[in-house]
Amino acid sequence: MNNRRMLMFEIIRGAAAILVALIVAMIFIFICSDQPFEALRYMLVSPLVSNGSISMNSIYTIFAAMTPIIFTGLGVCVMFSSNQFNLGGEGCVMLGGFIAALVGIYCSTGTYLDMVIAVLIASIVCAVVLYIPAVLKVKLGASEMVSSLMINYIIMYVVLHFLNNVFADGSKGSVQTFPFAETARIPQLVAGGSKLTWGFILALIFTVLVALFMYRTRWGYSIRMIGINQNFAKYSGMKVGAVIILSQIIGGFLSGMGGALEVLGRYEVFLWRDLPGYGWTGVTVAILAKNNPIFIPIAAFFISYLNRGCTLMATYSDVPAEMVDIIQAVIFLFFAAEKFLAKYRQKLVVAGAKEELSQKNAAAAEGGQK
Amino acid sequence: MSNNEYVVQMKGITKVYPNGVAANQGVDFNVKKGEIHALMGENGAGKSTLMKMLFGLEQPTEGEIIINGEKVSLSSPMVAISKGIGMVHQHFMLVPSLTVAENMVLGMEPKKGMFIDYKKAVEITEEYAKKYNLHVDANAKIIDIPVGMKQKVEILKALVRGAKILILDEPTAVLTTQETAELFKELINLKEQGYTIIFISHKLKEIKQITDRLTIMRGGKSMGVYETADISEQGISRLMVGRDVILTVEKEKAQPTDVVLKVRDLEYTDSWNRKMLDKLSFSVRKGEILGIAGVEGNGQRELVEMLFNLNVPDAGTVTVNGQNILGVPQRKIREMGVSLIPEDRMVYGIASSGTIEENLMSDRFDKKKYNKGMLFDMNAMHEESDRLIDDYLVLCKSRKQEVGMLSGGNIQKVVVAREFSSDPILIIADQPTRGIDVGATEFIRKKLVELSREGAAVLLVSADLNEVMELSDSLVVFYNGKIAAYFEDTSMLNDEIMGEYMLGLKKQTEEEVRRVCHE
Numbered sequence: 059m060n061n062r063r064m065l066m067f068e069i070i071r072g073a074a075a076i077l078v079a080l081i082v083a084m085i086f087i088f089i090c091s092d093q094p095f096e097a098l099r100y101m102l103v104s105p106l107v108s109n110g111s112i113s114m115n116s117i118y119t120i121f122a123a124m125t126p127i128i129f130t131g132l133g134v135c136v137m138f139s140s141n142q143f144n145l146g147g148e149g150c151v152m153l154g155g156f157i158a159a160l161v162g163i164y165c166s167t168g169t170y171l172d173m174v175i176a177v178l179i180a181s182i183v184c185a186v187v188l189y190i191p192a193v194l195k196v197k198l199g200a201s202e203m204v205s206s207l208m209i210n211y212i213i214m215y216v217v218l219h220f221l222n223n224v225f226a227d228g229s230k231g232s233v234q235t236f237p238f239a240e241t242a243r244i245p246q247l248v249a250g251g252s253k254l255t256w257g258f259i260l261a262l263i264f265t266v267l268v269a270l271f272m273y274r275t276r277w278g279y280s281i282r283m284i285g286i287n288q289n290f291a292k293y294s295g296m297k298v299g300a301v302i303i304l305s306q307i308i309g310g311f312l313s314g315m316g317g318a319l320e321v322l323g324r325y326e327v328f329l330w331r332d333l334p335g336y337g338w339t340g341v342t343v344a345i346l347a348k349n350n351p352i353f354i355p356i357a358a359f360f361i362s363y364l365n366r367g368c369t370l371m372a373t374y375s376d377v378p379a380e381m382v383d384i385i386q387a388v389i390f391l392f393f394a395a396e397k398f399l400a401k402y403r404q405k406l407v408v409a410g411a412k413e414e415l416s417q418k419n420a421a422a423a424e425g426g427q428k
Numbered sequence: 429m430s431n432n433e434y435v436v437q438m439k440g441i442t443k444v445y446p447n448g449v450a451a452n453q454g455v456d457f458n459v460k461k462g463e464i465h466a467l468m469g470e471n472g473a474g475k476s477t478l479m480k481m482l483f484g485l486e487q488p489t490e491g492e493i494i495i496n497g498e499k500v501s502l503s504s505p506m507v508a509i510s511k512g513i514g515m516v517h518q519h520f521m522l523v524p525s526l527t528v529a530e531n532m533v534l535g536m537e538p539k540k541g542m543f544i545d546y547k548k549a550v551e552i553t554e555e556y557a558k559k560y561n562l563h564v565d566a567n568a569k570i571i572d573i574p575v576g577m578k579q580k581v582e583i584l585k586a587l588v589r590g591a592k593i594l595i596l597d598e599p600t601a602v603l604t605t606q607e608t609a610e611l612f613k614e615l616i617n618l619k620e621q622g623y624t625i626i627f628i629s630h631k632l633k634e635i636k637q638i639t640d641r642l643t644i645m646r647g648g649k650s651m652g653v654y655e656t657a658d659i660s661e662q663g664i665s666r667l668m669v670g671r672d673v674i675l676t677v678e679k680e681k682a683q684p685t686d687v688v689l690k691v692r693d694l695e696y697t698d699s700w701n702r703k704m705l706d707k708l709s710f711s712v713r714k715g716e717i718l719g720i721a722g723v724e725g726n727g728q729r730e731l732v733e734m735l736f737n738l739n740v741p742d743a744g745t746v747t748v749n750g751q752n753i754l755g756v757p758q759r760k761i762r763e764m765g766v767s768l769i770p771e772d773r774m775v776y777g778i779a780s781s782g783t784i785e786e787n788l789m790s791d792r793f794d795k796k797k798y799n800k801g802m803l804f805d806m807n808a809m810h811e812e813s814d815r816l817i818d819d820y821l822v823l824c825k826s827r828k829q830e831v832g833m834l835s836g837g838n839i840q841k842v843v844v845a846r847e848f849s850s851d852p853i854l855i856i857a858d859q860p861t862r863g864i865d866v867g868a869t870e871f872i873r874k875k876l877v878e879l880s881r882e883g884a885a886v887l888l889v890s891a892d893l894n895e896v897m898e899l900s901d902s903l904v905v906f907y908n909g910k911i912a913a914y915f916e917d918t919s920m921l922n923d924e925i926m927g928e929y930m931l932g933l934k935k936q937t938e939e940e941v942r943r944v945c946h947e
Binding site for chain 2: 270
């Protein structure tokens, strides 16, 4: 079948899903706002434009927000590709951030190696943590979805316990750690309040690395084949169990890295009291990107843009910030719905098949004349 | 021509599947009342699609269906049944744990108060069985009855539901010679009672024997309707494939040498406590094709599973060139030079949403040849997959095409290309040509003979009697998990003899069977 036609269809479908979601959002906005057009302007235009000109600072803020969800999105992408619905990325973000903070506080060498070490250790710890649901699945057949979901809460309460009772800075009014060493902080990419760090560049580099890993290495290939048909992979001689574990370790590693970069880039102390939500967003991002690493930054941009718009709308108009959740949920729904626009797709397919047939027949007729 | 002559008229039927395959293109198909009408064609010719539309399982993209002169829209099998159409699928749709009578009335159970009136169900079953001379045991559970009887149950099921037009999808594929003969008698009986039968098959001899007219399909189009008496077997085959198919395989006499595969005293009892393999022993030698014939379900599948570590036997040994392969990871088994064409290509053979290339590489992607450091050597991979696509005549647009989009025959060629190109010393071919077109079948059979003559040991498991008899140098017959007979030379065999061993009517002595161990 015509691949370009299908790609076009997917793009149209994505755009239509977004459009429908926005229309639904608009309905809500019209219901709950006295100045609905003003509110819409804040949501859709203001992330890019302020005071009539394009605001770079606002764009940097969006880029900064993309950083952690690109990492979690990539992590989910690798895990889902092996058909493992591991949802532990959320906990890994928190754990990664916490571990990186501790390393940055207590293991400082005073050189810029600090941040490398902090991020690496955090990522490795998270990889080890997601080894648990993976090995439970492979050895005992325990659903990775359930065990990884539970692990998120175990992580959260363990982190809170240590934060409250062991590592808290007693001199501060709120619960937080001591500040990290200067050398452990991720340097800013641009000056100003956007907090856009080199972590963003790293996220883009990792996008390419993960894409290469998935499509150009024997491990990525094994992960994808196992995801499509585990029986086939086993019969072909792949080490199914090991690869399933590997995919989840990588997922943990990437999510942990996202958390570490976020904490070391945006904060001076660790003060998260709850799961940050980047892991869940990562699932959305991975689904929007259809588990293709290359599309992850685009999906992440879209989500971050929407978040930013909703924040602005909530700040400057009378629409509540919860609106973003409604919009996200609706988009998610339409993307996940395989049959959305299926009739249109069928029409495209029929048109394509007919075209091809007539070409073939024409070619045959020509051949016959010669 | 009066419209009443035809009970089924399908006009200008076009069907395009969501994956873009145009399975039917402007097909006309007419069936007269009270005839046995054959629908013939290679796999992928569009027969099944056409019949699925007649039974309401699929809806046509274009065209109209007229039943008994009335234009109908068959939106589901329920509607089709209400119009008097019944279908017996190739794979039976019966509930194995229920009795024949219970299956018969499934979904239309006679009630006695709140409960199913089982006695009434048995009565209905027996009444119909008698009326149509289709003998079944109403109280037996489906799981316990032979394939031939299951088929009768399916036919009766359709009749009980008021079918006047019966579609039989390759009904003889699972039957022995004797069972087939019985089925034909029953079908002629039904015909005499005024029923119309549509008979899907590839088997030329059967078609000649039983049908009145036939429609031949090729490439999604109808190649015409013929009176069966007016057309020769060669004529049919020419229309089906557009060329003369060589119906026999030419091969030199085998010169077997050393034993490669040695199976000794293999035993396996399945989870329903059925003894599937009973002290099974045999050997396959280098340079020969050993065929395993037998009605399906007599231990063939279990044996193949054991040989590729997809299942674990209770006892016994299996060696390849003296090395144990029981419980050895598939990777090791493959490294020892064993290849398997699995029985069900969609379950084990391919990853259907992967590309052709990805499917061709699945056993060799981690070889040095295809890797440059950490990354794949994409050029080497492209080269290898293009070579395999050319050598094995896989019809496709490019190596990047999704393998699941190909026709059955081409999917099988992808599997075969991979399994045959790894320099195997032992090839296990389990139903290598099941459900694929004549062209691909011929190609795969030729390759199999070629490889065995080049020195591979081949174990061929096939439910297609002609295939095992044509291809095998020597042959064993499985019955009840045991070898019922061993024939060192297949040239003297015929269907009749085979049927008797396959049905357990005859059995060779232990000594005769023991010869297959070559000790």
